[in-house]
Amino acid sequence: MTDRYEQAVWDDGESDGYEPLLTEKSLARAETDNSDLPDRLTRDALEFPAPSEPELVRHYTRLSQMNYGVDSGPFPLGSCTMKYNPKFTEDVAAMSEAAVHPDRSPATVQGTLTVYHELGEYLAQIGGMDAVSLQPPAGAAGEFAGILVARAYHEHNGDGDSRDEVIVPASAHGTNFASAAMAGYEVVELPAADDGRVDLDALRAATGDSTAALMLTNPNTLGLFERDIEAVADIVHDAGGLLYYDGANLNALLGRARPGDMGFDVMHFNVHKTFATPHGGGGPGAGPIGVSETLAPFLPTPQVRAVDGEYELREPEHSIGKVHGAMGNWLVLLKAHAYISRLGDAGLRDTSAKAVLNANYLAEQIDLEIPFGPFHHEFVASAGETDAAEFAKRMLDYGVHPPTTKWPEIVDEALMTEPTEAESRASLDSLAAAFAAASEAGDSTAPERTAAGRIDQTSAARNPRLSWHDLDP
Amino acid sequence: MSRQRDAPGPAESAVGDGTADGGSPYAASSPSEVAAMLEAVGVDSVEELFDIPEGVRFDGQFDVEGASEQAVIRRLERTLGANDDLTEFLGRGRYAHYVPSVVDTLSLRSEFITSYTQYQPEVAQGFLQALFEYQSMLVELTGLGVANCSMYDAATALGEAALLAARVRSVDGSRVLVPDYVREERRDVLENYVSGTDLSVVSFPTANGQVDPVALDSTLSEDAVAVYAENPTVEGVVEEHLHRVGELAEEYGALFCLGSDPVALSLLQSPAAVGADVVVGDASVLGVGPAYGTSLGMFACDEAYLRQVPGRLVGCSEDSDGARAYTLTLQTREQHIRKERATSNICTNQAWVALRTAIHAASLGPSGLVGLAERCHRLPERVASEFDEIPGVSAPVHDGFHFREFAARVERDASALAADLRADGFAVHVRDEDEIQVCVTDANEHRTDDLVRSVAEAMA
Numbered sequence: 054m055t056d057r058y059e060q061a062v063w064d065d066g067e068s069d070g071y072e073p074l075l076t077e078k079s080l081a082r083a084e085t086d087n088s089d090l091p092d093r094l095t096r097d098a099l100e101f102p103a104p105s106e107p108e109l110v111r112h113y114t115r116l117s118q119m120n121y122g123v124d125s126g127p128f129p130l131g132s133c134t135m136k137y138n139p140k141f142t143e144d145v146a147a148m149s150e151a152a153v154h155p156d157r158s159p160a161t162v163q164g165t166l167t168v169y170h171e172l173g174e175y176l177a178q179i180g181g182m183d184a185v186s187l188q189p190p191a192g193a194a195g196e197f198a199g200i201l202v203a204r205a206y207h208e209h210n211g212d213g214d215s216r217d218e219v220i221v222p223a224s225a226h227g228t229n230f231a232s233a234a235m236a237g238y239e240v241v242e243l244p245a246a247d248d249g250r251v252d253l254d255a256l257r258a259a260t261g262d263s264t265a266a267l268m269l270t271n272p273n274t275l276g277l278f279e280r281d282i283e284a285v286a287d288i289v290h291d292a293g294g295l296l297y298y299d300g301a302n303l304n305a306l307l308g309r310a311r312p313g314d315m316g317f318d319v320m321h322f323n324v325h326k327t328f329a330t331p332h333g334g335g336g337p338g339a340g341p342i343g344v345s346e347t348l349a350p351f352l353p354t355p356q357v358r359a360v361d362g363e364y365e366l367r368e369p370e371h372s373i374g375k376v377h378g379a380m381g382n383w384l385v386l387l388k389a390h391a392y393i394s395r396l397g398d399a400g401l402r403d404t405s406a407k408a409v410l411n412a413n414y415l416a417e418q419i420d421l422e423i424p425f426g427p428f429h430h431e432f433v434a435s436a437g438e439t440d441a442a443e444f445a446k447r448m449l450d451y452g453v454h455p456p457t458t459k460w461p462e463i464v465d466e467a468l469m470t471e472p473t474e475a476e477s478r479a480s481l482d483s484l485a486a487a488f489a490a491a492s493e494a495g496d497s498t499a500p501e502r503t504a505a506g507r508i509d510q511t512s513a514a515r516n517p518r519l520s521w522h523d524l525d526p
Numbered sequence: 527m528s529r530q531r532d533a534p535g536p537a538e539s540a541v542g543d544g545t546a547d548g549g550s551p552y553a554a555s556s557p558s559e560v561a562a563m564l565e566a567v568g569v570d571s572v573e574e575l576f577d578i579p580e581g582v583r584f585d586g587q588f589d590v591e592g593a594s595e596q597a598v599i600r601r602l603e604r605t606l607g608a609n610d611d612l613t614e615f616l617g618r619g620r621y622a623h624y625v626p627s628v629v630d631t632l633s634l635r636s637e638f639i640t641s642y643t644q645y646q647p648e649v650a651q652g653f654l655q656a657l658f659e660y661q662s663m664l665v666e667l668t669g670l671g672v673a674n675c676s677m678y679d680a681a682t683a684l685g686e687a688a689l690l691a692a693r694v695r696s697v698d699g700s701r702v703l704v705p706d707y708v709r710e711e712r713r714d715v716l717e718n719y720v721s722g723t724d725l726s727v728v729s730f731p732t733a734n735g736q737v738d739p740v741a742l743d744s745t746l747s748e749d750a751v752a753v754y755a756e757n758p759t760v761e762g763v764v765e766e767h768l769h770r771v772g773e774l775a776e777e778y779g780a781l782f783c784l785g786s787d788p789v790a791l792s793l794l795q796s797p798a799a800v801g802a803d804v805v806v807g808d809a810s811v812l813g814v815g816p817a818y819g820t821s822l823g824m825f826a827c828d829e830a831y832l833r834q835v836p837g838r839l840v841g842c843s844e845d846s847d848g849a850r851a852y853t854l855t856l857q858t859r860e861q862h863i864r865k866e867r868a869t870s871n872i873c874t875n876q877a878w879v880a881l882r883t884a885i886h887a888a889s890l891g892p893s894g895l896v897g898l899a900e901r902c903h904r905l906p907e908r909v910a911s912e913f914d915e916i917p918g919v920s921a922p923v924h925d926g927f928h929f930r931e932f933a934a935r936v937e938r939d940a941s942a943l944a945a946d947l948r949a950d951g952f953a954v955h956v957r958d959e960d961e962i963q964v965c966v967t968d969a970n971e972h973r974t975d976d977l978v979r980s981v982a983e984a985m986a
Contacts, residue, residue: 060649070850071651075659075888083892085793088900089907090927094764096796100666102659103891106628113632113656113885120652122640130642137552138640141595147630150606154616154816157953164608165818178588190678191874193861201718231861231871235689237722240866278577308584315582325874329552332642333878334653335838336676337820340874375714378619378681379819391602396550397592403549406572410555413575414563427577449649457645460862477554478563498846503648506846513843513855517832519672520662524842524850 058452061118062504071504072115075102076521119504120334121454127476127484129415131431131457131469132226132274134304134326136408139395142330142388151387155379159366166364169357169380172390173341179393179401180300180320181313182343186352188381192301195321195340196232196268198353198376202319202344203266203295204236205351205373216265216294222251224275224461226301229268238265245463249275249425256288264294271315272302274461274469276412276428278310286316295319295348300340303327304473305409305430308402312343319344328389339385355380405430407474411481415472418485420492424464431471433464434488441466444491446507449500451487548592612953613973617931617965618760619680619709620819621811623789623898624968625882626889629813633882643838643874647853648845654852657877658840660884667791668805668826669798674837676809676876677823680785681712683806684754685719686825686836686870690804691752691781692725693834693869699751699780700724703742705732709760725751735763735924735933739770746778752804756785757794761963762906762931763924764794772801787811787824788887790929793899803828812890813882815969822879833859836870838877898968899929905966905974906932912978913964918985923961931965933957938985946984952977 063072081103085095104112122128128135145151153162173185189195200219207213219233220241230240241259246252250273260267267289271279279285289296298312298320304327312320324330325338332338344352353376355366396404408430416423421434434456436444444466445455457469472481500507518524555563560572569575593601614622633639637652644650657675664673677683688702702720704713706729717727730745732738737755746753753775757765765771768784775782784802786794788809797805810822827835833856841855861868890898906928913921913934921934936943940956947954952973955963966974 064849068850070655072655074655074662076662081892083896085896085900088793088896088903090764090793090903094766094795094927095793096791096799099792099892099896101663101892101895102888103893104888106889109885109889110628110632112888114635116652116656117632117635117637118652119655120637120641121646121649122637122642124636124640128642130645133642135642139552139595141599143634143639145599145602148603148606150603150609152815152817153609154614154622154953155620155819156616156618156955157612157614158948161610161612161948161953162818164606167605167608168602175588175590178590181584190682190876191872193871193873194678194682197718197871201721226873227861227863227865227868228871228873230865231868234866234868235719235722235871278579280577280579283579283581306578308588309576310578310582311584314584323874331639331878332874333639333876334641334650334657334881335643335877336875337678337877337879338874374718375681375711376718377819378679378709378711378715378821382678382820383818384814384820387602391598393590394593394598394601395595396552397590398588399548400550400592401588401590403553407550407553407555407560409575410560410563410567410572413567417566417568427575429576445646446648449646454649455646474550474553478559480554500648504651505648505849505851508647508845508851508853509843510853510855513841513853514858517839517855518842519658519839519855520665521659522662522665 058502060503063115063119071119072112074521075104075112078108079103126452127472127480128454129456129470129472129484130454131471132301134471134473135332136329136473137475138329138331139392142391145391146384146387159364163364166357168387168390170359170364172386173357175393176322176341177343180322180343181311182320183346184349184352185341185343186356187341187386188353188377189321189340189342190377190382191336191338192321192323192340193228193232194376195342196228197235199297199319199321199342200233200236200266201373202348202351203297205371206348207265209371216263218263219265220259220267222269224273224463225268225270226299229299233268249277249463250279251281251285253281253284256285260288260292260294264292266295266297268297268299270299270302272305272429275425275433276431277425278429282315301326302430305405307405308398309405319348324385324389329392330385330388337382337385339382404474411472411474411476415470415481415485418482419488421488431469433461434468434470435464436466436468439466441468444468447491447494447497447499448487450502451490453484453487612948612951613970614953615964615966615970615977616953616955618955618963619808620816621930622815622967622969623811625815625886628889629882629885632885633878638881639878644854651852654840656881656884658842658852660880661840663884663887664824664826667788669796670805670826671829672832672835673826674835674839676880677825677837677872678876679821679823680806680808681715683823683825684712684785685716687783687804687806688716688720688725688752690831690834690836692723694831695751695779699749700726701750702727702752703730703745703750704754705730705737707732707735707759707761734926735759735761736765736926737767737771739767739774742771743774746774748778750778750780752781752783754783754785758790758929761924761933762928764927764929766926768795768800776801788883789899789902792895809883810879812886813879822876822883834869835859837872837875902930902967905971906930909964909966909974913981916982916985919981930967931963933961933963935961943984947980950980952980
C-alpha cells in the first residue's frame with residue numbers, strides 16, 4: 054500500500070470539467086447538399102466533433118488514464134471475477150480469418166465452426182452438461198435463454214400454464230429475478246437459512262405443482278457451497294421442476310465440481326468472468342448455456358453439429374428460436390477458447406485453487422467481521438458501523454478497486470470481496486492494508502486521490518443530463 | 527472428448543511459460559508464496575479449503591491439454607485458416623466499413639478494456655465520459671433526447687423497444703407490427719423478448735421493398751403498441767414514406783420504432799423529424815464490422831420515456847470540487863436494484879464496442895460521416911446499374927433509392943450462381959431461387975469490377 058498514490062487527472066482549465074468533451078475541442082457542421090438523394094429523404098446537416106487524429110488520440114489516451122482497470126491494480130469486485138486478461142487472446146481475436154460475416158454459408162467457414170464446436174465441447178465438459186449453446190451474448194442473456202428452454206420443456210410436457218413460478222434465493226443476482234420475470238414467470242423469493250445457505254424447509258414449502266425452476270448460484274453469493282445441493286435437487290425434481298445454475302461463481306469450482314453432477318439441468322457460463330475475457334468497461338461478455346440431454350432439443354437455433362468431419366448448422370427439434378440476431382459475441386467466445394486451450398486441465402484446476410486460496414488468505418489479513426463461512430473464491434465482510442459505500446470510497450485512495458458494496462443484504466454493510474487467482478501475495482497484502490486504512494479513517498472526504506472527487510449521485514438522477522446537448526453552452 | 531484436427535506435438539504441449547507445476551500462468555503466487563499463504567490460513571493444502579460434499583466432487587479430467595501461448599496461436603491460426611478466403615459482398619443488417627488503426631490503438635488501452643461497469647465513478651471518469659460522448663453522438667444522429675450506452679445487438683434492442691412500448695402505451699395494446707421484410711432472425715429474437723407478455727408480433731405487407739402506408743393503415747388498429755420500420759431496409763432500400771408511418775403510428779397511439787445505423791443516420795432523414803419515438807439498430811458498423819455477429823445494439827428514444835429506458839445510462843453531475851463529472855444514473859430502473867420489476871435484465875452490455883464506435887465516428891467527423899454515407903448510396907446504385915447491363919440479370923429488383931446494397935434478379939438458379947461466384951472468391955446473399963443480394967461499401971469497393979466480371983461470366 055502506498056500513501057503516495059494519485060490517479061492521473063487532466064484539466065485544461067477552460068471547461069467546467071476535467072478532460073474537455075470532444076465537442077468543446079472542436080465542433081463542425083456538414084451539410085448534406087452534395088448527396089444524390091432527393092432533399093426530402095435526407096437530413097439537413099450533421100453537427101459533430103471534428104478532431105484531428107493527434108487531438109483524437111490525446112483525448113482518448115487522457116480518458117484512459119482517468120480509468121481504472123484490472124491492469125491498473127487489484128480489482129476485488131465480488132461476483133464479477135475481475136481476473137487478469139491474457140493479452141495473446143486479443144491477437145487471436147484480431148486474426149483476419151476471425152472477421153467473417155455471419156451470413157457466410159457454413160461450408161465456407163469451417164474454421165469458425167470448428168472453434169464453436171470445440172468450445173461447446175470444452176464447456177460441456179467443464180459444466181458436466183450434455184449440450185451447449187454459445188448464442189447468449191451475456192450472463193443475463195444466458196439466464197433468459199435458459200429459462201426459456203425450461204419454459205419450452207414444461208410447455209412440451211403440457212404443464213406450461215400451470216408451472217408459472219420460478220424460485221430465486223433472496224441473495225441471488227438481480228438478473229435472476231429480472232430474467233425470470235422477462236420470461237413471464239412469477240418470482241418466488243426464497244429466504245436463506247441462518248447459515249446463509251438454502252433453507253430446505255422453506256424450499257419444500259415454496260416448491261410444488263406451480264414450480265417451473267429454481268435458480269441457484271453455487272457457491273452462492275456469500276461464497277458458500279450449498280452443501281445440501283443433492284437434497285435441493287431432489288426436492289425440485291420431485292416436484293417436477295428444473296434446477297438452473299447461475300455460472301457467475303464457477304471460477305471457484307473449475308475442475309473440482311460440476312453443475313451437471315450436482316443435478317442442475319440447465320446453466321449459463323459467464324465467459325468474461327470464468328474464462329478471462331476482458332470486461333471492456335461493461336461488456337461485451339458472453340453467456341453460453343449448457344443443458345442436460347433432456348433439454349437439448351429446446352436449445353436456441355442454430356446448433357453447430359459435426360457430420361462426417363464437416364460442421365453444419367442445424368435447428369434443434371423443439372428449439373426456442375433465437376436470443377441473439379447472429380451467433381452471439383463470437384470475438385469473446387474465441388478468446389475464451391484460446392484461454393481454455395492455453396490452461397488445459399492443470400491450469401484450470403490451479404485457477405480455482407488459487408482463487409480460493411487468495412480469498413481465504415485475504416480474509417485472514419483483514420480485521421472485519423465475516424459472518425458466513427467456509428467461503429471459497431469470495432467472502433462477504435461487514436464494514437460494521439461504517440457505511441459500506443463510504444468504506445469503498447476510502448479504499449479508492451489507496452490505488453485499489455473496492456469490493457462490491459451493500460450486497461448481498463444478508464450481511465450488514467456488505468463488502469463482497471473476490472480477489473481472484475490473479476493477485477500475488479504482495480498484492481493481497483496491499484489490498485489488506487487498504488482495508489485497514491479504510492477501517493481507521495474517521496469522517497472523510499474520500500476519495501481525494503482519484504481523477505474526480507466524490508460525485509453527487511442524487512443531482513445526477515434528479516436533473517438528468519445525458520448528452521452534451523443537455524449541458525449549458 | 528474430441529480434440530483439434532491438428533493436435534499439438536509434444537514440444538508444443540508443455541505449458542512452459544513460467545509455471546513449473548503446470549499450473550496457470552495467470553495465477554500470480556509462486557509455490558513458496560502458496561506455502562506461506564496456506565500457513566497463514568492455517569491449512570496444510572488448498573484442498574482443505576473446498577467445502578464440497580463427497581457425492582458431488584469431480585476428480586475426472588476434461589482432457590484438455592494446456593499449451594504454450596505460441597502453440598495456441600499457431601493452432602487457432604491453422605483452425606481459422608480453414609475458412610475460405612472470400613471477398614464478402616454481404617450485408618443484410620451487418621456491414622463492413624474500414625476501421626482506422628486509431629480505433630484499435632485507443633480501445634485496446636489496458637485501462638479501458640480491462641475495466642468494468644462504472645460502479646465507482648471517481649476512478650472511472652475516462653470510460654464514463656467516453657460513453658457519455660457516445661450517447662451524445664446517438665442523440666445528435668437520431669434527434670431523440672435519450673440514448674443508452676448499449677444493448678447486445680439490433681435484434682435484442684428491437685425486443686427491448688417492444689417491451690418499452692408495452693410499458694408506456696396508455697391504452698392496453700397487444701400487437702407489435704413489423705414489415706414483412708424484417709429478417710427472420712431479428713423477428714425471432716423479438717418474439718422471444720415479448721414471449722413473457724401478452725404481446726404478439728404481426729407482419730404488415732410492404733410494396734416494392736418498402737412500407738406501403740395504405741397497407742399499414744389497414745393493418746393498424748388501437749391494439750398496436752408499436753410499429754417498426756427500417757431505414758435503410760434489410761434489402762438496402764431507402765424508405766420514402768417514413769413521415770406517413772410516423773403520422774399513422776401517432777394516430778393509433780402506437781410508438782414508432784425505427785431501425786437504422788449511425789452511418790445511414792448521418793445522411794438519411796432524422797428519425798425525430800419523421801416522428802420516430804424509438805431508434806434501434808446495429809451501431810457496430812463503425813466499431814467492429816461483421817465479426818461473425820459480434821455487435822452493438824443502438825437504443826435511443828424520446829425523453830418522455832426516460833424512466834422506462836432499458837440498460838445503462840451515463841449522466842453528467844458534479845464532484846466535491848464542483849467540477850463536471852460523470853456517473854451511471856437512474857439506476858433504479860435496473861436489475862441490480864429493482865430486480866423483477868426492472869426495465870430489463872441486461873447487466874453486462876457492449877460498452878467496449880460503443881467506445882470503438884465513438885472513436886471511429888469522431889475520427890470521421892461530420893464531413894467524413896456524411897461523405898461515407900453518400901458513398902454508401904452511390905456505390906450500390908452504380909454497381910446495380912452495371913449488373914443490369916449483364917444479359918440475364920436485372921437490378922435493382924426494387925425501384926427507388928438504395929443504401930449499401932441491392933437485390934438482383936437472375937435468369938438462373940441463384941444458388942448455382944452464388945456457387946460459381948464462390949469459386950471465383952466472392953460471397954453474396956441468395957434471397958430465393960432467382961434473386962441474389964449484393965452489399966457494396968468502402969470495404970469491398972475495390973473488388974466491384976471483378977465481381978461484375980465474374981457475374982457476367984457466370985451468366986454467359
